[in-house]
Amino acid sequence: MTRAIEVENLTMTYGTLRAVDDVSLSVEQGEFVGILGPNGAGKTTTLETIEGLRRPDRGSVTVLGQPVWPRNAGLLPRIGVQLQASSFFERLTAREQMHTFAALYGVRTSVADDWLERVGLVDKADTRVEDLSGGQTQRLSIASALVHDPELVFLDEPTAALDPQARRNLWDLLSGLNDSGRTVVLTTHYMDEAEVLCDRVAIMDSGRILQFDSPSALIRRLDAPARITVAPGQLQLDEARRIDGVDEAAEGSDGVVLVTRQPTVVVSRLAETDQLDGVRVQTGTLEDVFLDLTGREYRA
Ligand SMILES: Nc1ncnc2c1ncn2[C@@H]1O[C@H](COP(=O)(O)OP(=O)(O)O)[C@@H](O)[C@H]1O
Ligand SMILES: [Mg+2]
Structure with a gap:
């Protein structure tokens, strides 16, 4: 089957700034792909170049x-484009x-009309439109990008x-x-959004794609430990440290926090001793992946 998108060694510069730096990626038809990255990462430039x-x-x-450049009129009915800065016809109502x-x-x-609904x-x-929030x-x-039911x-x-x-x-x-077979590519600042929606996520920063994989694979590869919080009064710190599979234990503001790479083992042990009340398990998230890859705070 023809790929939805094939990008090879794309570089885009503005003067001396390399906004997109040797990016290659391909997207299969029917995939839901997210490009995740901070402001200035090069997401919009990448997307607008792919859009032709x-x-x-x-x-x-x-x-x-089909090649997108020079401008390919045959592709226009088959793709839907919602730009970061929306543009509308002047003085017309939404309808x-x-x-x-x-x-x-x-x-x-x-x-x-159905789309307005x-x-x-x-x-x-x-x-x-000028009076809309x-x-x-x-x-x-978004509705205007989708009205012609693009692939x-x-x-x-x-x-x-x-x-x-x-x-x-x-x-x-x-x-x-x-679900009905359309390929979707979106950019977002929101990690939760990417995690919920996307089959694969490209994490982009400074013009480069650092990783491109499913959220679960990215998180698994990170191999971050899970954190299990046990409500106050349920578990003593020295007792917590003796639980099999617990790497670290510390007193936190909302209970004892256990750090482990074997969350199932630890949780079943807590269940055996009837200490599960108010237990919260946090595994790695895309945000952890992002921090690990870029080594800094996420700048939304
Ligand atoms: N038209 C432009 N002229 C000069 N620099 C630009 C232009 N558009 C974007 N840039 C710069 O290119 C880099 C990537 O921008 P952009 O693709 O908009 O990133 P993102 O969408 O991830 O925020 C940024 O440093 C931005 O300031
Ligand atoms: Mg942008």
Whole structure:
């Protein structure tokens, strides 16, 4: 099967700044891929080059088996693009925007109306875009990127301006698209989002892709110990240290914290001695992976 995306040795520079530095990656059709990284990592530049909006300085990009540069009009109906900075037709209402996008793609207006509903903008259909809130604008820009039911969807920080409710709704919507076979590529600042949604995550910093794998594989490779917190009063520190599999134990603000590489062994031992009440287990997260790879705080 043709790959959805094939990027080989892509380099993009702005003057002397190397915004994208020799990036290669490929995405299979039907995958849900996230590009995760701090501000300035090169996510938008990478995405816009894959979308065919920028000419690669070096390297090559193919999408659905076709080169994206020079601008490939045949690809446009097959891909959906939500840009980081949304752009709309001036002075039109939300509904008119959607109808205009629908007309451009030869899609029925009823489909455009359905999309207003799906992103929760029916109440705002008669509002001009300049009067929409940040989150509403973002939802409209997502709907306009999806109205023609593209095979391959690009979203640049689609949840950045959304409240938690709208964020969850968008997660459901994107998961649904992906379940029905669409390929989705998004950039995000949110580790939890990448972990929940993505089959594979590219961790990007300073123009480079540091790792590209499934969240679980990234976390497994990190081999971070689990932390088990036992509620206060359940367990003495010296007793905790004698439990098989416990590497370290310390008194924390909400109980005794056990550090272990064998969480199942430790938890079953706590169960045997009836000390499971209020126990919390934290395993490694993508955030731990990020910190390990970049060696510094995540700058959201
Ligand atoms: N049009 C531009 N002109 C000059 N520098 C730019 C331009 N766009 C982006 N950059 C710089 O390129 C780097 C990567 O930017 P960008 O791709 O937007 O990263 P991200 O989307 O991960 O925040 C940043 O250092 C940014 O300041
Ligand atoms: Mg960006």
